[in-house]
Amino acid sequence: xxxxxxxLGLAKSAELLSLSPPGWGGNLLRGLANSxxxxxxAFGFGLLIGLFGASGKLYGGVVIRDLLAIxxxxxxxxxxxxxxxxxxxxxxxxxxxxxxxxxxxxVEISGVVAGIWVLGIVQGAxxxxxxxxxxxxxPHGQIEAAxxxxxxxxxxxxxxxxxxxxxxxxxxxxNLWLIATKxxxxxxxxxxxxxxxxxxxxxxxxxxxxxxxxxxxxxxxxVTLFSGAVFARIxxxxxxxxPSLRGAGK
Amino acid sequence: xxxxTFLAAGLASSLLAAGAAAAQEVKIGIAAEPYxxxxxxxxxxxxxxxxxEVIDAVCxxxxxxxxxxxxxxxxxxxxxTGQQIDAIMASMSITEERMKTIDFSDPYYNTxxxxxxxxxxxxxxxxxxxxxxxxxxxxxTIHQTYANAYFxxxxxxxxxxxxxxxxxxxxxxxxxxxxADSIAMADFIGSDAGACCEIKGAVANDEAILGKGVGAGVxxxxxxxxxxxxxxxxxxxxxxxxxxxxxxxxxTSIYSE
Amino acid sequence: xxxxxSAVFAGGGQMMGWRSLLQPHRIVLMALFxxxxxxxxxxxxxxxxxxxxxxxxxxxxxTIWILVVTTVVGFLxxxxxxxxxxxxxxxxxMPAKTFCTIIRGTPLLLQIWLLYxxxxxxxxxxxxxxxxELWPYLRQAWPYAVLALTLSYAGYEGEVMRGAFAGVNKGxxxxxNAFGMPRFTMFRRIWLPQAIRNVLPTLGGETILQLKATPLxxxxxxxxxxxxxxxxxxxxxIVYEPLLLLALFYMIIAGIIALLFRRFELKTGSRL
Numbered sequence: 047x048x049x050x051x052x053x054l055g056l057a058k059s060a061e062l063l064s065l066s067p068p069g070w071g072g073n074l075l076r077g078l079a080n081s082x083x084x085x086x087x088a089f090g091f092g093l094l095i096g097l098f099g100a101s102g103k104l105y106g107g108v109v110i111r112d113l114l115a116i117x118x119x120x121x122x123x124x125x126x127x128x129x130x131x132x133x134x135x136x137x138x139x140x141x142x143x144x145x146x147x148x149x150x151x152x153v154e155i156s157g158v159v160a161g162i163w164v165l166g167i168v169q170g171a172x173x174x175x176x177x178x179x180x181x182x183x184x185p186h187g188q189i190e191a192a193x194x195x196x197x198x199x200x201x202x203x204x205x206x207x208x209x210x211x212x213x214x215x216x217x218x219x220x221n222l223w224l225i226a227t228k229x230x231x232x233x234x235x236x237x238x239x240x241x242x243x244x245x246x247x248x249x250x251x252x253x254x255x256x257x258x259x260x261x262x263x264x265x266x267x268x269v270t271l272f273s274g275a276v277f278a279r280i281x282x283x284x285x286x287x288x289p290s291l292r293g294a295g296k
Numbered sequence: 297x298x299x300x301t302f303l304a305a306g307l308a309s310s311l312l313a314a315g316a317a318a319a320q321e322v323k324i325g326i327a328a329e330p331y332x333x334x335x336x337x338x339x340x341x342x343x344x345x346x347x348x349e350v351i352d353a354v355c356x357x358x359x360x361x362x363x364x365x366x367x368x369x370x371x372x373x374x375x376x377t378g379q380q381i382d383a384i385m386a387s388m389s390i391t392e393e394r395m396k397t398i399d400f401s402d403p404y405y406n407t408x409x410x411x412x413x414x415x416x417x418x419x420x421x422x423x424x425x426x427x428x429x430x431x432x433x434x435x436x437t438i439h440q441t442y443a444n445a446y447f448x449x450x451x452x453x454x455x456x457x458x459x460x461x462x463x464x465x466x467x468x469x470x471x472x473x474x475x476a477d478s479i480a481m482a483d484f485i486g487s488d489a490g491a492c493c494e495i496k497g498a499v500a501n502d503e504a505i506l507g508k509g510v511g512a513g514v515x516x517x518x519x520x521x522x523x524x525x526x527x528x529x530x531x532x533x534x535x536x537x538x539x540x541x542x543x544x545x546x547x548t549s550i551y552s553e
Numbered sequence: 554x555x556x557x558x559s560a561v562f563a564g565g566g567q568m569m570g571w572r573s574l575l576q577p578h579r580i581v582l583m584a585l586f587x588x589x590x591x592x593x594x595x596x597x598x599x600x601x602x603x604x605x606x607x608x609x610x611x612x613x614x615x616t617i618w619i620l621v622v623t624t625v626v627g628f629l630x631x632x633x634x635x636x637x638x639x640x641x642x643x644x645x646x647m648p649a650k651t652f653c654t655i656i657r658g659t660p661l662l663l664q665i666w667l668l669y670x671x672x673x674x675x676x677x678x679x680x681x682x683x684x685x686e687l688w689p690y691l692r693q694a695w696p697y698a699v700l701a702l703t704l705s706y707a708g709y710e711g712e713v714m715r716g717a718f719a720g721v722n723k724g725x726x727x728x729x730n731a732f733g734m735p736r737f738t739m740f741r742r743i744w745l746p747q748a749i750r751n752v753l754p755t756l757g758g759e760t761i762l763q764l765k766a767t768p769l770x771x772x773x774x775x776x777x778x779x780x781x782x783x784x785x786x787x788x789x790x791i792v793y794e795p796l797l798l799l800a801l802f803y804m805i806i807a808g809i810i811a812l813l814f815r816r817f818e819l820k821t822g823s824r825l
Contacts, residue, residue, distance in 0.1 A: 067338065067339035067340040068339045069339060070339050072339075072340070072341070073337075073339065073341050076341065108576065108578055109578045109582070112578065112579065112582060113582075120800075120804065122761070122807075123761065123765075123803060123804045123807035123808070124765070124800045124803045124804060124807075125764070125765040125766070125767070125768050125779070125803055126765060127768045127769065127779070128768065128779070128796060128799050128800055128803065129800075131371070131792075131796055132793070132796050132797075132800065135371070135374050135378055135792050135793070136793070138378050138379070138380055139378045139379075142378070142379045155380070224657075224658075228659070228660040228661070229660075230660075231660035231662045231663060232660075232662065234662065235368060235370075235772070236367075236368050236371060237328035237366055237367040237368030237369075237371070239328070239366065242660060242662060242663055243328060245663070246329070246666070247328075247329070247330055247337045248337075248339075249670070250329070250330055250458065250460040250461070250464070251330055251332075251336060251337060251338075251339075253464070253489050253674065255464075255666075255667075255670045255671045255673075255674040256667070256671045256674065256675070259663060259666060259667040259670075259671050260667070260671075262663055263655075263659045263663055263664075263667065266658060266659045266660060266663065267654075267655065267658045267659060270654075270657070270658035270659075271654075271658065370783065370786075370787065371786075371792075373790050374786075374790070374792045378792075393788075393790075394790070396790070397790040430692070435783065435784075435787055436786075436787035440787065441788070454694075454774045455774060455776075455780070455784070456774060457772055461670065464670060464673060464674060465673060465774075467677050468673040468674065468676040468677055469676060469677070469683055469688075469692065470673060470676075470691075470692045470693075470694075471692075492677070
């Protein structure tokens with residue numbers, strides 16, 4: 047193994063990337079874990095916002111609909127980088143002011159929580175649109191049938207709307223998840239030690255820029271390909287019992 | 297099901313975060329980007345360097361329970377005013393412009409600003425000599441203000457997020473010169489990567505811009521913390537700890553009254 | 554990226570008449586918004602605007618310039634990339650697919666840094682580059698920014714175009730074939746126009762996404778509008794004011810892009 051690496055001139059890279067110090071591989075993996083944690087949280091938080099946002103846009107009153115329209119339009123027109131800076135500073139500022147006004151001292155906001163909150167709000171805007179489209183794609187008769195049997199609205203959502211829209215929503219949500227994993231890289235700008243910042247620190251400490259940027263790229267690729275496989279399975283599962291779309295023609 | 301778990305996780309983490317506020321610890325903000333030899337990250341993920349040791353010594357002397365918190369240099373003052381950190385100890389010079397927004401402790405080191413360029417280049421640290429050249433500086437530093445004020449008309453100023461990226465572009469030949477702190481530069485030209493270059497001289501002093509040395513930044517009105525940091529700095533200067541740490545990193549003193 | 558991209562556009566497409574703005578709750582909302590604007594104007598600090606205006610205009614111009622160049626060149630690259638994946642032999646479709654997967658699978662910020670700092674770390678080792686005629690350009694940051702953004706747009710749009718080429722009605726191609734139309738003419742006259750018409754709504758959204766990617770090049774010293782706002786932030790230690798103006802700028806440009814694509818679509822009739 048060492049011989050192969052030596053002949054390829056990669057011995058130095060392998061040493062730099064080894065998992066225990068003096069290698070920086072451990073740092074990269076720790077960064078990846080942070081990235082994934084934030085991506086998971088933001089995706090989940092975004093999904094929650096999206097679910098409420100989509101129901102609000104479809105069934106809410108005029109005021110709620112207008113407010114949601116403003117939310118989704120603004121979030122989707124302003125660069126994530128700018129939103130992250132605004133939400134990061136405004137968010138922590140507001141929470142601290144509110145808590146000191148209520149007489150509780152300072153609230154400690156960990157980097158992970160701040161990252162989840164910031165990216166979650168961004169994700170929520172996209173999730174609202176994805177879920178709205180998916181709910182609209184459900185044949186209306188199914189929802190009417192449930193209503194006709196007197197199903198309460200929460201049960202209707204849990205038993206009919208969500209399962210029925212899953213197959214329509216999965217491709218869009220898969221896309222959103224990939225955006226979430228890649229957007230965590232932007233948190234490097236506000237100083238979170240996620241994968242991209244760890245990479246930058248490792249690269250500048252060792253001056254092996256190519257090695258580390260390529261290694262980080264490979265890690266992101268693995269996440270992307272793995273998630274692609276997982277979402278393909280979810281989509282297959284969500285589509286169970288439905289006629290194949292492939293043969294249906296354009 | 298999935299949704300419930302997410303919701304529960306979100307709630308739990310925010311509650312945990314709120315609970316952590318009880319302990320009275322002082323969060324010392326440092327720049328998340330490596331700034332050797334003052335602060336840099338080693339391969340095991342711990343911060344090391346002259347300034348990190350000084351922070352530990354000052355906190356020990358002042359009996360503060362300090363936690364080192366890396367934040368982006370670019371946003372370090374907003375992080376302080378936004379209460380994400382309690383003090384900045386990140387080689388930040390005490391300048392009048394910054395004093396409008398935050399307070400500073402007494403200085404704990406001071407060094408002149410210098411111009412560094414390739415050995416083969418005939419450059420002096422004067423506006424005339426830098427005319428038509430590309431000068432790299434780190435964003436949000438005294439060097440940015442100084443270079444814009446003195447060299448901005450004649451030279452192209454290129455702004456980097458980290459000192460290290462400016463150094464790298466100097467080595468790559470993308471910029472002709474760097475203006476930066478003399479100690480960080482001495483460390484850089486002493487390394488393998490910086491062998492190409494040398495210090496061409498110190499820039500003319502302008503205390504209004506370059507400030508009165510490096511101090512710890514605290515929120516305006518946070519006098520209790522400022523006083524105890526001052527006491528800590530005075531203590532390590534008096535008992536020789538400061539000199540001892542310095543001697544392990546540098547050959548000359550980096551503090552003068 | 555495709556799905557939310559097209560959703561951006563669908564949202565922008567719902568134009569409302571002036572009359573619908575006069576509903577009572579909308580008047581209240583607008584009054585609240587106006588109040589917010591007035592509050593911002595009074596209680597925040599704006600005295601720096603005249604001093605930084607020339608810099609900001611230059612930065613805004615550079616943002617738009619980068620956006621236009623990278624989308625146009627990126628789209629021109631996306632056509633062969635999509636075609637190779639849709640009908641190309643394996644030795645063309647494989648590399649095209651790999652390229653698109655890699656571009657779409659890694660963060661753009663990482664790609665930009667790899668191109669700029671990664672290549673930058675190679676230059677000292679290759680002395681002849683510094684002597685070559687290209688060196689004055691390689692010293693600048695914008696060629697790397699333009700290259701990275703172009704490749705990114707090409708990667709995303711290559712995927713979109715693959716679907717578009719595959720989605721063109723086969724019967725029309727067969728008809729053209731039956732009339733003995735040469736292959737290239739067929740591509741130019743029938744296949745490409747239809748594919749582009751089909752993807753116009755998606756492209757509008759993707760172009761807005763590209764606009765939102767431009768501030769990333771500020772991290773490699775390109776002075777566009779985001780970098781100007783950072784400069785204000787670091788010079789004056791004010792946080793919200795430059796960021797709010799910046800958000801407004803991007804919203805206006807995004808609106809203009811949405812309107813432009815809507816006009817294109819109406820012209821080509823792609824919303825039939």
